[in-house]
Amino acid sequence: MERTFVMVKPDGVLRGLVGEILARFERRGLKLVAGKLMQVTRELAEAHYAEHREKPFFGDLVAFITSGPVFAFVLEGPNAIGVVREMMGKTNPKEAAPGTIRGDFALTIDKNVIHGSDSPESAAREIALWFGEEALLSYDRPVDAWL
Numbered sequence: 001m002e003r004t005f006v007m008v009k010p011d012g013v014l015r016g017l018v019g020e021i022l023a024r025f026e027r028r029g030l031k032l033v034a035g036k037l038m039q040v041t042r043e044l045a046e047a048h049y050a051e052h053r054e055k056p057f058f059g060d061l062v063a064f065i066t067s068g069p070v071f072a073f074v075l076e077g078p079n080a081i082g083v084v085r086e087m088m089g090k091t092n093p094k095e096a097a098p099g100t101i102r103g104d105f106a107l108t109i110d111k112n113v114i115h116g117s118d119s120p121e122s123a124a125r126e127i128a129l130w131f132g133e134e135a136l137l138s139y140d141r142p143v144d145a146w147l
């Protein structure tokens, strides 16, 4: 069982895509264990994208993520990290396959609608940063017997 951190970025929230995106993950069978609509501070954005601190796009990336509300959530399920990355599609929507979230809803790399953790290490780091283990709910779903 894995957990992953996911975020609908400000472009996705402002375009009204939160429900559509959550629905895709729910239909796939992933379990929602935490979620919140929030305005991201500069400190949180910089910490979240710390691996890109030296990149030329870092300033624009932080400005974008702090430009409006995001919907942050945690999903749980078998291979949740890889499943979410596959469903998101390639970072650059130009290369994202139709049927993926970026392939269906995005056109450009600077407004690519969604973030998902890219490894077990980043999932653990990002869940701790955005939620903390104590904020994750533990509950049983009858459907889990069928997944």
Ligand code: RTP
Residues within 6 Å of the ligand: 052, 057, 061, 090, 091, 109, 110, 111, 112, 114, 115, 116, 117, 118
């Ligand atoms: P994310 O972290 O947002 O889920 O995206 P990702 O793993 O697919 O891609 P990553 O390499 O981590 O890049 C983080 C975000 O930075 C922006 N970016 N711009 N202009 C560029 O060359 C460039 N490269 C990356 C994208 O918005 C990407 O989602």
Ligand code: MG
Residues within 6 Å of the ligand: 118
């Ligand atoms: Mg990334």
